[in-house]
Amino acid sequence: MIDYSLYLVTGRELLPQGQDYFDSLEQSLQGGVTVVQIREKNTDTREFLDIASKSKIICDRYNVPLIVNDRVDIALAVQATGVHIGQTDMPVSVARKLLPGGSVIGVSCNNLQELEKAITDGADYVGIGAVWSTSTKNLDKPVIGVRGVGELLQKLDGTPVKAVAIGGIKAQNLLRTLHGSVSTTNRALDGVAVVSEIVTSTRPREAAASLCKILSAFRNSGAILKAMRTRSEYNVESVLNGVIRIMACVREHNPLVHQITNNVSITQSANATIALGASPIMATTAQEMEDISRINEALLVNIGTLVSTAYEGMVLAGSCANAQKKPVVFDPVGVGASRFRKGAVNTLLNTWQASVIKGNAGELAALAGSNEVQSKGVDSIGSGFRDPVAFVRNVAQKERCVVVMSGKTDYISDGTNVAILSNGHELLGRITGSGCVAGSCIASYCAGAMNLAQGEDREGKLVLGDVFLGAIGGILALTISAELAAMREDVKGPGTFFPALIDELSMLSTRNIRERARIQIL
Template sequence: MDLSLYFVTGRELLPPGKEYLESLEEALQGGVTAVQIREKNSDTLEFLQIARQSKILCMKYNVPLIINDRIDIALAIQANGVHLGQTDMPVHVAKTLLPTGMVIGVSCNNMDHVRKAIEDGVDYIGIGAVWGTTTKELTNPIIGVRGVGSLLQALDGTFIKAVAIGGINSSTVLRTLHGSVSPSGHRLDGIAVVSQIAASATPRSAAQRLKDSFEAWVHGFDVQNQTVQVYDVETIKNGVVELLQVIRDKNPLIHQITNVVVTNQSANATLALGASPIMATASEEMHDLSRIPGALLINFGTITDKDSMILAGKYANEAQKPLVFDPVGVGATQFRKTTASELLNTWQASVIKGNPGEMAALANSKEVQAKGVDSVGSGFADPASFIRELAKKERCVAVMTGPTDWVSDGTTVVKLDNGRKILGDITGSGCLVGTCVATFCAGASLLATAPGTNPGTESEKLVRGNMLIGAIGGVLALTVAAECAAERSDVHGSGTFLPALIDELYKLKPETLLSRAKVHVL
């Protein structure tokens, strides 16, 4: 059974002048691959008539028909399957009533639900609600995009399929698909949609857009899994140098929603590298800024612009613009944890950067603790494995800063050993790393999107759109500049170090990066 575009009907959502059967047929023409009839407020006779009429249409397009809850209706029309909620008839009882071969699906909201579904031997599960929805009253908590992956991982080694449901529409579908992948690589088999199709005046085109999005994503996912980039130290160094030149040639705009403590020095660091900063926080500006080539940095050290952060991230994703997230002090308060989860469920970060305490808080690890914006404890026993798994979980590049910096895309782990202790003695040194990472990621993005560009050098091919090289470049730029600044005779402490650091970012040369960069590929 193809569950890629699973349409759950909702006659109460039909727009004025649109008949149910007309809408259903248009949806089938648009690419719906499975239909579930959900009639919570109809009496038995009405439900039976609707199901019979729906089956005729589904058979015309060779699409399976599933009945929600009502086993008697499913048997009466010889439907292809039934879908059961957690408070509906138990699966083991349903199996005694249904003929062999009839599909059984179950709604799942947590790991206990999934384990029971596996034990019962269902054919598929519906995971949700992934987003907030007005289609039905929710009796279980919203899972969020990032909560789907762990449930999918429980299906490893089974033949049970999975679809996501709840608030999925043309605006949320790609975020849902990209974020709903387990660390082991288990992805969704489909998306279940209600109002996006049922409430549409043009259900055929609504279904077609969703189907196209799903198929494009699956193709990209398969291509990505088949392509494994092998990195070596020289290739990485040359890629970083390539990006430094692109930044100085192209002068990308780095939009930064950052904390009030570091606004000035972050802007100066951006300028020193050759990019252009804008520290805009008004929600009305977010759409326009996302259309200017560059990158977006969201640093929530002082969380006062959450609505703008949400909008900016959404628009950056739409524009395929690099988004660097710096969850400053995320482990310090429950409010910060909740806010970080809301942001990461709403949009997809290209890079997440933080210190060990912050990254441990995101991963719900107790191995390292947070003290305000700082980390306490001896550190991770195996930082390479930790950062690799976090990158897999969040589906992005992860950067963990400290005396040693760790960067991973979920496959490759790179260890960086540059920097000086004095870097940690100035306010916002970690925030400056985020600024530099966003700037280098902007360079990688500019290479990827430049129209009519030639294939270029081997290093240029590598860095086009490569957020791993962008993240490494940002870290190296700041830490190498810090070494140069710390060695200057006019630096006597943290007060004289900061302006010297900005100077050294401004003066940073390719040969300095190449000679000083301490890069180890694990």
């Protein structure tokens, strides 16, 4: 059985000046490389044979299989473990006839059609990519992103075919690659193929060891967020108890919530955050993100005003938050309004892992590629989803995070459980930025969940249940406060409603939550 975990693809042209290829190869094996593919696209046959023969000797020394790119004749000559075939190379069926029994054949795949053909043809493994843009190979097909890998992996369910992601994978994006490249049925990658991260290093042993450490941490800890919980773990009482604990934690610890949000509603969002007991910081400059990620306890990214400087900050802020294991709340405002926004959202979600995605029906429909509900700017139009519970659960499974679908009725899912919340008041829809404020409330309560996680002897690890409760709590805090504000005698309409809403957020009590929450758990 081959261990595909850390699959090295060689590239002598990338070696640092003065670095010997064979020494680099041996060091990478010492660092933990589990498979080697030798690739020599511009080398004549005699030189390729010599390099492959010596590489095979080194690989045998560490009991690591050697796979030859494209050249079946070279693989036969050096008795390699197998070959890797591209879409324009020799067909799998022909290679299988030429190679001895038991030989391994891998195939490069970029889309569903290529993957299905590789399965039908009897490939032993597939190399899926490119996952990220890469300078080591001229790409003639689109970068598919980590979320695209997950969609392809679903086709491998029930087959013996292994899967390796390839293309631009480095230490800084490896965890995102592993966590995001999972199907909705939890079919994960069997390994990652790496080129430049090891080959260009002057210390290939350390480079390989660093990648192995990340791979091991991912498999041992379940990555940024733990796996989905079973439905039996939640009921109305347990959810409300969890929300109340988070509410108290926010007020006691005053967590710092970093918000890159809509310019139209910065003041409203900041005031709501303070009213709940948290502390806002509204920083957008990319150069600040690494420092802020060390001190904040949650990040909110809202693309309402998608200017270039803020976008650069969003890309980096999410990556830094992932590295610090901080919850990330993402609000893809108006994602269906333009191709630019769709492209930006796709890039963000492929670059970092969201803990919570919050949107209205139109925004989530655009994100999921559904035509059931349409967007009109930042609003939804249409009659709604035929089965909103199944929809929000499916999006949560696909994105591997908690999903909040806001509206007259709010639906929240962790991919298994679904909470249906029926609180709120029509005046919320008549003020600017109520959706942005909802994101701030969710982020504040996720920050509270982060504080609780750190205090419960879990090494500060955030699990999906924490942000599920944080999302429910954030929505309940806002919608119940809206009901209380609307009942006040001093509220005459939208203009007097928002100040009253801030007051009620600041005075929200445990009793308000218990008595007024209208919630179902499915």
